[in-house]
Amino acid sequence: DTEVTQTPKHLVMGMTNKKSLKCEQHMGHRAMYWYKQKAKKPPELMFVYSYEKLSINESVPSRFSPECPNSSLLNLHLHALQPEDSALYLCASSQEATGLSNQPQHFGDGTRLSIL
Amino acid sequence: KQEVTQIPAALSVPEGENLVLNCSFTDSAIYNLQWFRQDPGKGLTSLLLIQSSQREQTSGRLNASLDKSSGRSTLYIAASQPGDSATYLCAVDFYGNNRLAFGKGNQVVVIP
Numbered sequence: 001d002t003e004v005t006q007t008p009k010h011l012v013m014g015m016t017n018k019k020s021l022k023c024e025q026h027m028g029h030r031a032m033y034w035y036k037q038k039a040k041k042p043p044e045l046m047f048v049y050s051y052e053k054l055s056i057n058e059s060v061p062s063r064f065s066p067e068c069p070n071s072s073l074l075n076l077h078l079h080a081l082q083p084e085d086s087a088l089y090l091c092a093s094s095q096e097a098t099g100l101s102n103q104p105q106h107f108g109d110g111t112r113l114s115i116l
Numbered sequence: 117k118q119e120v121t122q123i124p125a126a127l128s129v130p131e132g133e134n135l136v137l138n139c140s141f142t143d144s145a146i147y148n149l150q151w152f153r154q155d156p157g158k159g160l161t162s163l164l165l166i167q168s169s170q171r172e173q174t175s176g177r178l179n180a181s182l183d184k185s186s187g188r189s190t191l192y193i194a195a196s197q198p199g200d201s202a203t204y205l206c207a208v209d210f211y212g213n214n215r216l217a218f219g220k221g222n223q224v225v226v227i228p
Contacts, residue, residue, distance in 0.1 A: 004159075006159075031214065041220070042205060042207075042218035042219065042220055042221060043160070043218060045215060045216070048214075048215070056215065088157070090159055090160070092160075094214055096214070097213070097214050098212060098213055098214055102147070102148050102165065102167045103165075104150055104162040104165045105150070105160075105162065105214065105216065106162060107152075107159040107160040107161070107162075108159050109158050109159040110157075110158070110159050112157065
């Protein structure tokens with residue numbers, strides 16, 4: 001069982017809908033990440049939160065809006081998405097948002113998002 | 117630009133054979149390197165993390181080596197089983213900021 005829990009597992013939405021993806025971890029990690037993964041491709045980093053503050057935004061379109069309500073929760077709010085946004089969205093966490101700690105990133109099983 | 121390469125993209129091995137997966141990276145000054153496993157439609161499972169100061173890490177049937185001078189890491193899986201069939205991803209932290217550069221992965225099929 002993964003220690004990072006993502007809901008929902010699957011989501012189908014129209015281009016005018018508003019929905020949210022949720023991620024939760026109870027490992028006491030202070031860094032949380034959102035990745036996007038297209039089929040047969042490696043994950044692409046979208047956002048990094050460190051100590052509940054946004055530290056990295058990889059030039060992601062504003063139709064994706066991240067939120068970190070507390071140290072255990074990470075949300076990704078979706079609005080006016082395009083068909084090309086269909087992908088597997090992965091959440092990850094690590095002890096710190098720095099590789100200096102040499103601690104691995106732990107991933108959830110992802111949300112499979114389909115945009116109609 | 118820092119890059120991570122995994123070749124071949126796909127391979128098949130008979131059950132019981134040792135599996136050898138290679139990862140190469142463009143800069144020897146790395147902070148750490150991680151190997152992940154991904155099953156179809158699932159997230160990534162961390163297998164091993166090798167720190168810059170280490171030369172290898174072992175966990176059960178898995179052994180990962182790191183040669184920074186040549187820019188290479190190798191993942192060995194001993195006595196492969198059909199359950200080892202998955203995609204294996206190599207990821208490098210080049211800057212110590214936990215922004216991982218991923219290879220494209222090796223899709224492995226272990227044939228019973």
